[in-house]
Amino acid sequence: MIEAPEDGDDGRIGIFPSWTALYASVIVVTLVMILLLYWFTVALDFSAS
Amino acid sequence: MTAPDWTVFLLYFGGVLAFAYYQSRKNVGVEGFFLANRRLPWGAIGLSVMATQASAITFIGTTGQAFDDGMGFIQVYLPQPLVMVVLCVVFVPLFYRSKVFTAYEYLEKRFDPKTRSMASFIFLVQRGLAAGIVLYAPAIVLSVLMGWDEKVTILVMGVVTIAYTYMGGITAVIWTDVIQMLMMFVGIGVALFILFAALPDGVSVADVAYIGGIHQMWESIDLSWDPTNQYTLWSGMIGGFFLALAYFGTDQSQVQRYLTASSLKQSRLSLIFNAFVKVPMQFFILAIGVFLFVFYHFEQPPLVFNTAEVAVVQASDQAEAFEALEAEHATLHAGRRDATLSLLDARHGDGDVSGLRQQIADYDDRLEALRDESKALVEVVRGASSNDVNYVFPSYLIQYVPAGVLGLMIAVIFAAAMSSLDSELTALSSATVIDFYRRYFRKGDTDAHYLLVSKVTTLLWGGVACLFALYAGQLGSLLEAVNQVGSFFYGSLLGVFLLAFMVKGANGHGAFWGLVAGMLSVAVVSVTTDLAWLYYNVVGTFATIVVGIAVSGMTGGRAATGASA
Numbered sequence: 128m129i130e131a132p133e134d135g136d137d138g139r140i141g142i143f144p145s146w147t148a149l150y151a152s153v154i155v156v157t158l159v160m161i162l163l164l165y166w167f168t169v170a171l172d173f174s175a176s
Numbered sequence: 177m178t179a180p181d182w183t184v185f186l187l188y189f190g191g192v193l194a195f196a197y198y199q200s201r202k203n204v205g206v207e208g209f210f211l212a213n214r215r216l217p218w219g220a221i222g223l224s225v226m227a228t229q230a231s232a233i234t235f236i237g238t239t240g241q242a243f244d245d246g247m248g249f250i251q252v253y254l255p256q257p258l259v260m261v262v263l264c265v266v267f268v269p270l271f272y273r274s275k276v277f278t279a280y281e282y283l284e285k286r287f288d289p290k291t292r293s294m295a296s297f298i299f300l301v302q303r304g305l306a307a308g309i310v311l312y313a314p315a316i317v318l319s320v321l322m323g324w325d326e327k328v329t330i331l332v333m334g335v336v337t338i339a340y341t342y343m344g345g346i347t348a349v350i351w352t353d354v355i356q357m358l359m360m361f362v363g364i365g366v367a368l369f370i371l372f373a374a375l376p377d378g379v380s381v382a383d384v385a386y387i388g389g390i391h392q393m394w395e396s397i398d399l400s401w402d403p404t405n406q407y408t409l410w411s412g413m414i415g416g417f418f419l420a421l422a423y424f425g426t427d428q429s430q431v432q433r434y435l436t437a438s439s440l441k442q443s444r445l446s447l448i449f450n451a452f453v454k455v456p457m458q459f460f461i462l463a464i465g466v467f468l469f470v471f472y473h474f475e476q477p478p479l480v481f482n483t484a485e486v487a488v489v490q491a492s493d494q495a496e497a498f499e500a501l502e503a504e505h506a507t508l509h510a511g512r513r514d515a516t517l518s519l520l521d522a523r524h525g526d527g528d529v530s531g532l533r534q535q536i537a538d539y540d541d542r543l544e545a546l547r548d549e550s551k552a553l554v555e556v557v558r559g560a561s562s563n564d565v566n567y568v569f570p571s572y573l574i575q576y577v578p579a580g581v582l583g584l585m586i587a588v589i590f591a592a593a594m595s596s597l598d599s600e601l602t603a604l605s606s607a608t609v610i611d612f613y614r615r616y617f618r619k620g621d622t623d624a625h626y627l628l629v630s631k632v633t634t635l636l637w638g639g640v641a642c643l644f645a646l647y648a649g650q651l652g653s654l655l656e657a658v659n660q661v662g663s664f665f666y667g668s669l670l671g672v673f674l675l676a677f678m679v680k681g682a683n684g685h686g687a688f689w690g691l692v693a694g695m696l697s698v699a700v701v702s703v704t705t706d707l708a709w710l711y712y713n714v715v716g717t718f719a720t721i722v723v724g725i726a727v728s729g730m731t732g733g734r735a736a737t738g739a740s741a
Contacts, residue, residue, distance in 0.1 A: 168396050172394070
């Protein structure tokens with residue numbers, strides 16, 4: 128018989144199939160935020176125009 | 177403050193104290209006082225983790241910094257989501273499964289007592305200082321808003337926070353943090369809404385973006401490689417990564433939060449919640465500062481935002497000189513406002529904007545020179561440097577926020593301060609009792625005894641924080657002061673934990689001397705170079721690891737200190 132981990136740390140995490148998928152989504156969101164901020168920096172720089 | 181303001185403000189204080197009293201009934205034993213019997217849900221812990229980091233300094237200092245320098249400070253926060261992933265994968269499982277009370281207790285399981293004691297002592301020194309600064313920041317606000325002496329406000333706020341932390345322990349701290357964090361979200365939204373609503377007729381959000389843009393206030397990402405530049409993408413992603421990893425992974429005030437979770441999954445989810453929410457929240461807080469910058473193109477700002485300094489100068493023999501500066505400031509501001517409105521008209525009508533922009537640039541230069549002149553005058557009178565960055569947001573609140581909302585905003589700043597201070601008091605108390613008192617002075621006593629000592633220690637650390645706050649007035653920008661104090665120690669603390677987690681052959685001697693070498697390295701670098709302070713964390717971490725590995729190798733490896741974890 129396989130016992131479930133006592134801390135209940137396995138299985139689906141909400142809409143994510145695994146912790147790996149959740150961590151990957153955090154990394155993707157971080158990259159998107161950096162790109163958005165870079166776009167923000169460039170698009171709203173009116174110092175030279 | 178008006179009657180509605182006082183009502184909101186006192187309701188907040190009364191509510192927090194009543195809630196803490198209610199929670200105090202749940203404190204059974206020392207594990208209940210410090211770890212809530214390890215039964216809290218991720219949502220509450222996640223908000224508490226966020227509230228602990230978001231102090232009043234975040235509200236006052238960050239908005240002031242954005243008013244002065246723009247959005248660049250956001251880069252410090254960008255690595256935090258990645259840090260949360262590293263914590264979930266490496267740090268949290270080890271802490272959680274080892275059933276420790278403090279992060280430093282783990283170091284004894286892995287290394288030896290001297291490494292644990294040294295790390296815990298460093299934490300106590302660093303957090304003891306930071307607790308004082310965290311208390312001092314909102315005291316400034318109160319001194320401006322209510323005309324109270326700073327010392328009185330420090331003592332009033334300190335006593336209330338100490339009281340509810342003493343009564344309710346970590347359970348009360350975390351649940352009041354939840355309320356306080358939700359209040360902060362409301363406060364951010366209200367501040368932005370009021371700023372938009374107060375813009376002159378015909379000035380749109382696009383115009384705000386444009387005015388900020390011609391001053392490069394929206395510059396959020398700086399790709400330059402200059403290692404002496406404090407806020408670049410690289411200093412943020414490298415230095416900020418190490419700072420955040422050290423803060424969330426080795427600072428008891430944060431580790432204690434996720435040790436209260438009912439399971440490892442709950443613990444991890446609390447950090448993942450922060451990964452998604454923290455950066456957007458900081459973005460909006462910084463945006464308040466930039467909106468203030470634009471707002472004061474249309475409304476006349478004070479020449480000096482700190483009204484206490486103004487009062488001192490006006491009562492001195494420099495009063496006439498200051499009055500003349502204020503008159504010139506009003507004239508220049510009126511000129512810049514007219515030029516700004518004309519610029520927006522010209523832009524909407526495809527007119528020639530270059531001449532108007534040059535006019536505005538000239539006004540900016542003259543206004544800046546005037547501000548420098550006024551600061552010099554304040555310095556002459558006070559005999560101490562003038563830094564009013566932290567007064568920009570409070571000054572705006574006093575002048576422009578309607579009755580009732582002002583009370584709410586003051587309560588929000590209080591909430592921010594108290595939610596950080598309460599966490600620091602429980603963390604300081606837990607490290608003192610668990611890592612020193614119970615470890616060295618009184619082993620094997622009853623749970624009731626340790627609970628009593630924990631409460632007394634909370635009172636004592638609260639007293640230390642109040643005392644330090646009374647003398648924190650001359651530290652310059654509070655925001656940087658807190659982080660810089662941390663940066664002197666954080667890298668070394670992180671280094672010793674990474675040694676524990678990742679270097680199998682490391683032993684207690686290596687960890688201890690690595691820790692010492694890490695701190696010395698940071699001291700040398702800070703004195704002899706202009707390296708941006710965020711990189712101190714990187715220096716401290718690597719120096720600790722390198723020396724730790726070397727000394728471990730020379731002293732017989734892991735077997736030398738009988739590590740068990």
